[in-house]
Amino acid sequence: MGKDIHAIAIHGGAGTILRSKMTEEKERDYREALETALDAGYLVLDQGGTSLDAVEKAVNALENCPLFNAGKGSVFNAKGQHEMDASIMDGHTLHAGAVAAVRNFKNPITLAHKVLVHSDHVLLVGEGAMEFAKPFDLEIETDEYFHVDHRYAQWQKIKGSDSFQLDHAKEDKKYLGTVGAVALDKHGNLAAATSTGGMTNKKFGRIGDSPLIGLGNYANNKTCAVSCTGSGEYLMRGVTAYDISCLMEYKGLSLDEAAKESVMNRLLALGGDGGVIAIDVKGNISMPFNCEGMYRGMRNSGGKEISIY
Amino acid sequence: MGKDIHAIAIHGGAGTILRSKMTEEKERDYREALETALDAGYLVLDQGGTSLDAVEKAVNALENCPLFNAGKGSVFNAKGQHEMDASIMDGHTLHAGAVAAVRNFKNPITLAHKVLVHSDHVLLVGEGAMEFAKPFDLEIETDEYFHVDHRYAQWQKIKGSDSFQLDHAKEDKKYLGTVGAVALDKHGNLAAATSTGGMTNKKFGRIGDSPLIGLGNYANNKTCAVSCTGSGEYLMRGVTAYDISCLMEYKGLSLDEAAKESVMNRLLALGGDGGVIAIDVKGNISMPFNCEGMYRGMRNSGGKEISIY
Numbered sequence: 001m002g003k004d005i006h007a008i009a010i011h012g013g014a015g016t017i018l019r020s021k022m023t024e025e026k027e028r029d030y031r032e033a034l035e036t037a038l039d040a041g042y043l044v045l046d047q048g049g050t051s052l053d054a055v056e057k058a059v060n061a062l063e064n065c066p067l068f069n070a071g072k073g074s075v076f077n078a079k080g081q082h083e084m085d086a087s088i089m090d091g092h093t094l095h096a097g098a099v100a101a102v103r104n105f106k107n108p109i110t111l112a113h114k115v116l117v118h119s120d121h122v123l124l125v126g127e128g129a130m131e132f133a134k135p136f137d138l139e140i141e142t143d144e145y146f147h148v149d150h151r152y153a154q155w156q157k158i159k160g161s162d163s164f165q166l167d168h169a170k171e172d173k174k175y176l177g178t179v180g181a182v183a184l185d186k187h188g189n190l191a192a193a194t195s196t197g198g199m200t201n202k203k204f205g206r207i208g209d210s211p212l213i214g215l216g217n218y219a220n221n222k223t224c225a226v227s228c229t230g231s232g233e234y235l236m237r238g239v240t241a242y243d244i245s246c247l248m249e250y251k252g253l254s255l256d257e258a259a260k261e262s263v264m265n266r267l268l269a270l271g272g273d274g275g276v277i278a279i280d281v282k283g284n285i286s287m288p289f290n291c292e293g294m295y296r297g298m299r300n301s302g303g304k305e306i307s308i309y
Numbered sequence: 310m311g312k313d314i315h316a317i318a319i320h321g322g323a324g325t326i327l328r329s330k331m332t333e334e335k336e337r338d339y340r341e342a343l344e345t346a347l348d349a350g351y352l353v354l355d356q357g358g359t360s361l362d363a364v365e366k367a368v369n370a371l372e373n374c375p376l377f378n379a380g381k382g383s384v385f386n387a388k389g390q391h392e393m394d395a396s397i398m399d400g401h402t403l404h405a406g407a408v409a410a411v412r413n414f415k416n417p418i419t420l421a422h423k424v425l426v427h428s429d430h431v432l433l434v435g436e437g438a439m440e441f442a443k444p445f446d447l448e449i450e451t452d453e454y455f456h457v458d459h460r461y462a463q464w465q466k467i468k469g470s471d472s473f474q475l476d477h478a479k480e481d482k483k484y485l486g487t488v489g490a491v492a493l494d495k496h497g498n499l500a501a502a503t504s505t506g507g508m509t510n511k512k513f514g515r516i517g518d519s520p521l522i523g524l525g526n527y528a529n530n531k532t533c534a535v536s537c538t539g540s541g542e543y544l545m546r547g548v549t550a551y552d553i554s555c556l557m558e559y560k561g562l563s564l565d566e567a568a569k570e571s572v573m574n575r576l577l578a579l580g581g582d583g584g585v586i587a588i589d590v591k592g593n594i595s596m597p598f599n600c601e602g603m604y605r606g607m608r609n610s611g612g613k614e615i616s617i618y
Binding site (some may be wrong): 100 | 404430431432433436437438441513514521527541542546547548551555556579
């Protein structure tokens, strides 16, 4: 701990990620992608940038990678479309921006950041969010850009059925796809960002925890910044992101104690799988998950760590 | 306190409700409408029904009354349409159901209750929510049903501008319109329900706190049931409904202390106007608001109370 301390943590989703089913090549691809995102965010912090910009840049890198369920790698919904959700929060001002059910934006988290800065509102959905975006020079991509073969194959398997899947769940294998980042900048400010493509074959305009402040994403300089990943409905009912903040503020738990209590006890008691990445103003990082694996990484002045299991 | 204790509280929105601008007739209309809703919910409880059914019935009555910004009395958005949001939560199971940006449903809270019971999801939006509703026999109304003259006049005043209003804000008069109910049933279970027509002239698919679990609505038998009303974006950033629950669970505050801390201190510190109704498993009720007035009422075996200022 000291002056100018800065740190970042990221995740690329959690679930039944089994070592036995992972090839060496695939694992290397995931690790490289996580490192690229981690470094992109850390560079912003190291150069004195804000935690908001750092989490946006880190999430952009994950959104641009087809391996993760966000941005380019977003899953197909029941109509064969890609509908994405994202949210970002500033721990200094408690301002937040979020979008849900948006299409064709290359980087939904960048759109959410525009909502944070330029709107009196917090959450914009669907066509309305797209209309809001018009004055801004955001990158729009074609449907083809979002067509990733392994996502299409996942959808084809359950298309037309009533099933929906959290990303590429198959048989006993579940991967609950979301990406996120939390950071502390040199100015002492926290921020959190989360972005997702939702669930394969999802119907009925379902929205999960990712774009919802306090549920899938939260930041407050008094306590922590948190990004969640996992079974969204359980994270919503557990109000998991804000729960961790409250365990610190009202019960006096440390970041690690609070994150573990919320994920390993409270979320499990509801029946929910998942994990979180969390950071406090001292630069402490906690990344608990209650399932087999979570793609994750952290970097501070002491070095970096990337893990899956 | 004792066996078979049951109680209900309702609200019809909060804001700059000034006694000086209220006629006797108007005040009588509001009081009568509140009493009708209160009695409808209380009857369910008294007959041994569930708190979930009681809050639904109370909110139905408020939704069917043109005085409040929900259901029939919903305000006009920028397109001259009525887009409504609602959420309901079961304090016993922590199951929840919510809908946002739905049109033409006479009673959005009844649709939210269907989501709670019949869906694995928590939050459905727009067309998707309407598709989900198809198998259920829910009352659908024409656009004409939702055309209420004073709402139309409010919209005409700011139509085409960039302004938006929380219900019938005019000059210095702000009324932050939402309706809600919280209840404790004879089985010892809590429930909360909230329903709204949003903001006059709202654009960009804006969604406020009302349909969001933990933000505008929350219920948990361990702590309390809460329904919020006020400036939605501040209630979202404050995660107000769950904040009250956490102040009780983690800090050991009483229901009244927790509700007041959250509304009178924390929400105000963010700059937000509004109020909440809250109930705990002992049947204690707290209804703090940090603005001039809140349409509200409560009823238990000891009698009933209806208040505005």
